[in-house]
Amino acid sequence: MKWITAIIKPFTLDDVREALAEAGVQGMTVTEVKGFGRQHGHTELYRGAEYVVDFLPKLKIEVAVANDRLDHAIEAISNAARTGKIGDGKIFVSELEQVIRIRTQEVDADAL
Amino acid sequence: MRSRHMLIASTSLAILPFSAAAQTTVAVLDHGDTAWMIVASMLVLMMTIPGAALFYGGMVRAKNLLSVMMQCFAITALVTVLWMLYGYSLAFSTEGMHAGVTNWHSFIGGLDRAMLAGLKPDTLYQTVPESVFVMFQLTFAIITPALIIGAYAERMKFSAMLWFSGLWLTFVYLPVAHMVWSGPGSLLGDLGVLDFAGGTVVHINAGIAGLVACLVIGKRRGWPQTHMPPHNLGYTVIGASLLWLGWFGFNAGSAVAANGSAGMAMLVTQIATAAAAIGWVAVEWAIHRRASVLGIASGAVAGLVAITPAAGTAGPAGALLIGFVAGTVCFFTATRLKHKLGYDDSLDVFGVHAIAGIIGALLTGPFAAPKLGGFGTVTSPLLQLWIQAKGVGFTIVWSAVLSWGILKLLDLTIGLRVDAEQEQMGLDIAEHEERAYNLT
Numbered sequence: 066m067k068w069i070t071a072i073i074k075p076f077t078l079d080d081v082r083e084a085l086a087e088a089g090v091q092g093m094t095v096t097e098v099k100g101f102g103r104q105h106g107h108t109e110l111y112r113g114a115e116y117v118v119d120f121l122p123k124l125k126i127e128v129a130v131a132n133d134r135l136d137h138a139i140e141a142i143s144n145a146a147r148t149g150k151i152g153d154g155k156i157f158v159s160e161l162e163q164v165i166r167i168r169t170q171e172v173d174a175d176a177l
Numbered sequence: 178m179r180s181r182h183m184l185i186a187s188t189s190l191a192i193l194p195f196s197a198a199a200q201t202t203v204a205v206l207d208h209g210d211t212a213w214m215i216v217a218s219m220l221v222l223m224m225t226i227p228g229a230a231l232f233y234g235g236m237v238r239a240k241n242l243l244s245v246m247m248q249c250f251a252i253t254a255l256v257t258v259l260w261m262l263y264g265y266s267l268a269f270s271t272e273g274m275h276a277g278v279t280n281w282h283s284f285i286g287g288l289d290r291a292m293l294a295g296l297k298p299d300t301l302y303q304t305v306p307e308s309v310f311v312m313f314q315l316t317f318a319i320i321t322p323a324l325i326i327g328a329y330a331e332r333m334k335f336s337a338m339l340w341f342s343g344l345w346l347t348f349v350y351l352p353v354a355h356m357v358w359s360g361p362g363s364l365l366g367d368l369g370v371l372d373f374a375g376g377t378v379v380h381i382n383a384g385i386a387g388l389v390a391c392l393v394i395g396k397r398r399g400w401p402q403t404h405m406p407p408h409n410l411g412y413t414v415i416g417a418s419l420l421w422l423g424w425f426g427f428n429a430g431s432a433v434a435a436n437g438s439a440g441m442a443m444l445v446t447q448i449a450t451a452a453a454a455i456g457w458v459a460v461e462w463a464i465h466r467r468a469s470v471l472g473i474a475s476g477a478v479a480g481l482v483a484i485t486p487a488a489g490t491a492g493p494a495g496a497l498l499i500g501f502v503a504g505t506v507c508f509f510t511a512t513r514l515k516h517k518l519g520y521d522d523s524l525d526v527f528g529v530h531a532i533a534g535i536i537g538a539l540l541t542g543p544f545a546a547p548k549l550g551g552f553g554t555v556t557s558p559l560l561q562l563w564i565q566a567k568g569v570g571f572t573i574v575w576s577a578v579l580s581w582g583i584l585k586l587l588d589l590t591i592g593l594r595v596d597a598e599q600e601q602m603g604l605d606i607a608e609h610e611e612r613a614y615n616l617t
Binding site: 109110111112113114116 | 401404405406407465467469471472475511512513515516525
C-alpha cells in the first residue's frame with residue numbers, strides 16, 4: 066500500500082476529487098495549508114507599506130491506495146491539478162505499513 | 178462661518194430712531210430648517226458610530242478590531258455627558274463677549290450654560306430649536322476625539338484613552354470651537370478666519386493631536402519590520418462610505434438651515450470628494466501600477482476633510498481643485514512621509530486629516546472670493562489666504578502644545594500603553610476579554 070500526499074492549488078480540488086474517484090479511490094483527506102516552493106510569494110501594498118507574503122495558501126490532500134492503483138491515482142492527480150504554471154504543487158508517495166478501519170476492525174486492503 | 182446674529186440684533190435696536198416693536202427681528206422657528214438639522218445631527222453621529230469605527234476597525238489587525246470600535250462607542254458616550262455638563266457652555270456661551278474685543282472669553286466660553294441651563298423646548302438658535310443645535314454641535318465634539326484614535330490604535334490602554342479623550346475635549350476642542358464659532362468677540366472669528374464646518378476645529382485639531390499622540394506613546398512593537406496589514410478592507414470601505422454620506426450632515430448641516438448655502442455645501446462636498454479619490458488613485462496608479470481599494474477610500478476621506486472649511490464659500494470649480502490637491506498630496510504624506518520620518522501614526526490621522534485639513538483651510542481663503550468662483554465676501558484672495566494661515570498656525574500650536582501636555586501628564590501618572598504581552602495578545606482580549614471573531 067502507498068500513502069500519497071499531494072500539495073495542489075486550491076481551485077483544482079473539485080477536479081482532483083472527481084479524477085481520483087474515477088481512478089477508484091474511495092476516500093481522501095483535505096487540509097488547508099500554507100507554504101512556498103518555486104512560486105515564492107507575492108507582495109501586498111497598504112498605504113505605502115509593502116509586505117512580502119512568503120507563504121501561499123494551498124491544499125494538502127492525503128490518499129491511501131493499494132499498490133496496483135498507485136499509477137492511476139498519480140495520473141489522476143497530475144492531470145487534474147496541472148495548469149502548466151509555476152505553483153501547481155507536488156505529489157509525494159511513501160510506503161504505508163498498516164491500515165485499520167475502526168468500525169469493523171478490517172485491516173489493510175480490506176480497509177482501503 | 179456661523180454666528181449668533183439673532184441675539185445681537187435685538188441689542189442694537191435701541192439706538193435706531195424707529196419704534197423698536199416695528200423693527201425687532203423676532204427669531205421664528207422654521208420647520209424646514211428644524212427638520213433638516215435633526216436629520217443632519219443623526220448623519221454626523223453616524224460618521225462616528227459606525228462610520229469611523231468601521232473605517233478604522235478594518236485597518237487594524239483582527240485582534241484589535243473590538244478595541245477600536247469600543248473606543249469610538251465609549252467616546253460617543255463620554256463626550257455626550259461632558260457636553261451636557263459643561264462642554265456646550267464652554268464652547269458656545271457668549272457671556273462676556275463683545276465684537277472686536279479680545280478678552281478671556283475670546284478663548285473660552287463661560288459656565289452660564291453649564292448643565293444646559295436655560296434650555297427649554299422653545300429656546301431658539303437662529304431658526305431652529307436650541308436643543309437641536311446643542312445636539313448637532315455635540316456630534317462634532319464626539320467625532321473629533323474619535324478621529325485621533327487612529328494615531329494611537331493597537332497600543333493605548335482603555336483607561337488612558339478615556340482620560341485623554343475627556344481632557345483633550347476640555348482643553349483643546351472646546352476652546353478652539355469657541356474661538357472659531359462662537360460669534361462676535363471670538364478670537365479667530367474676529368480675525369476673519371473662514372471655517373464653515375470645522376477644517377481647523379475638527380480636522381487640523383485632531384490631526385495634529387494624532388501626530389503628537391503617536392510620538393508620545395511610541396511605535397507599536399515590531400513596527401515597521403513586522404507585517405501589520407489591514408485585517409478587513411471591506412469594513413474600511415463601508416466605513417468610508419458612511420463617512421462620505423454622513424459628511425453631508427456635517428457640511429450641509431453647518432448652514433444651520435435648509436437653504437441654498439446648504440445645497441451648495443452638499444454639492445461641493447460631493448465634487449471635492451470625488452476629485453480627491455481620483456487624485457489619490459491616479460498618483461498611485463502612476464507610481465505602483467495599481468489602483469488600490471485602501472487608496473480610493475483614503476483619497477475620498479482626504480477630499481471630505483479638505484472641503485469642510487470651504488463648503489460654505491467655495492464654488493464647484495474651487496471644490497474640484499481643493500479636492501484634487503488634497504487627494505494627490507495626501508497620497509504622499511500618508512504613504513511616504515510616515516516611513517521616511519519613522520513615526521507610527523497607525524492609521525494616518527496626521528497624513529490624511531491634518532494635511533488635508535491644512536490644505537483645505539488655506540485654500541478656503543482664495544476660493545471664497547467671487548473672482549475665483551466663490552460665494553464669500555472675500556475681495557482679496559491673498560489677504561484671506563494670510564488670514565487663513567494665521568488660523569491654521571494658531572490651531573497647530575494650540576493643539577500640539579496642549580495635547581503634548583495632556584499625554585505627558587497621563588503617561589507619568591496612569592501610563593498610556595498596555596504592556597508588551599497585552600499588546601502581543603491584542604487589545605480585544607487584553608483590555609475587554611472578548612474577541613471579534615470566534616471562527617471554529
